[in-house]
Amino acid sequence: MERGSIYYFSGTGNSYYTAKLLGEKLSLSVENIDMKNIPRGSQEYVGIVFPVYAFGPPNIVKKFIEKLEGLEGGYIFVVATYGGQCGPTMNITEKLLKKSRMQLNYAGKVKFPDNYILSFKVPEESKQMDMLEGAHRKINIMAKEILNKAVRIESEKFPFNLIPEKIHFWSASRFRKMGKELKADSKCTLCGLCVRNCPVNNIKMIDKKIVFGVVCELCLRCIHTCPEESINYKNKTQGKRRYLNPKVYMD
Numbered sequence: 002m003e004r005g006s007i008y009y010f011s012g013t014g015n016s017y018y019t020a021k022l023l024g025e026k027l028s029l030s031v032e033n034i035d036m037k038n039i040p041r042g043s044q045e046y047v048g049i050v051f052p053v054y055a056f057g058p059p060n061i062v063k064k065f066i067e068k069l070e071g072l073e074g075g076y077i078f079v080v081a082t083y084g085g086q087c088g089p090t091m092n093i094t095e096k097l098l099k100k101s102r103m104q105l106n107y108a109g110k111v112k113f114p115d116n117y118i119l120s121f122k123v124p125e126e127s128k129q130m131d132m133l134e135g136a137h138r139k140i141n142i143m144a145k146e147i148l149n150k151a152v153r154i155e156s157e158k159f160p161f162n163l164i165p166e167k168i169h170f171w172s173a174s175r176f177r178k179m180g181k182e183l184k185a186d187s188k189c190t191l192c193g194l195c196v197r198n199c200p201v202n203n204i205k206m207i208d209k210k211i212v213f214g215v216v217c218e219l220c221l222r223c224i225h226t227c228p229e230e231s232i233n234y235k236n237k238t239q240g241k242r243r244y245l246n247p248k249v250y251m252d
């Protein structure tokens with residue numbers, strides 16, 4: 002049996018940072034979720050780390066879990082990063098894992114700066130630093146618990162524990178369509194960073210234009226990484242502070 006891996010999806014680095022730190026503390030390999038490379042075999046530890054999207058896991062993470070049937074995990078843990086509330090995220094994830102014949106042993110959540118600038122604002126830098134320190138402390142605690150194979154599902158507080166799962170599924174079903182509303186404006190220098198960085202290869206440069214495709218996860222990495230702040234969603238994000246986790250995005 003292999004020692005195991007942590008599979009992650011991340012838009013702006015919070016979940017990648019979390020997966021990386023846990024990987025170091027637990028001596029597990031850290032792998033970006035890749036639908037063309039679904040893990041098989043048996044592993045002592047299987048971890049899944051992702052951001053909360055509309056009170057649930059990102060669509061790509063749900064699809065990934067649905068394909069995990071051929072993987073045998075000794076101890077299975079999930080860590081969700083979030084900016085406000087997780088709602089039914091852990092219940093949805095646990096049910097999906099069960100369908101793939103995997104029993105969730107541990108689920109924890111870590112609060113980070115919120116990157117959903119379609120509705121909210123990214124906190125200012127001093128607040129971000131406080132949040133990152135808090136996140137670091139929490140990840141260290143979780144690493145110890147996971148190492149000891151603790152069995153614990155972190156619950157959501159009242160009244161957010163009452164948010165129905167169908168709110169997540171309805172919202173998430175709109176993400177691809179919303180992704181079609183992303184546009185690069187005249188500030189775009191055609192540097193190609195968004196094309197290279199999109200985690201699902203949804204952005205192309207065609208005839209000197211940035212074109213958004215139909216498989217968007219709405220991770221917002223393109224909006225947050227564009228050095229010219231040229232990419233926006235409708236009229237919702239113009240002039241708003243951008244965010245990339247500074248511990249993993251050094252440039």
Ligand SMILES: Cc1cc2nc3c(=O)[nH]c(=O)nc-3n(C[C@H](O)[C@H](O)[C@H](O)COP(=O)(O)O)c2cc1C
Pocket residue numbers: 010011012013014015016017051052053054055056057082083084085086087113114115116117219220221246
């Ligand atoms: C499409 C979308 C939906 C989101 N929905 C939620 C949510 O329901 N609850 C929440 O607490 N944070 C929500 N967030 C914020 C992210 O979960 C949070 O900032 C996360 O740490 C980002 O992780 P990443 O840097 O790995 O992408 C949302 C972000 C995006 C892009």
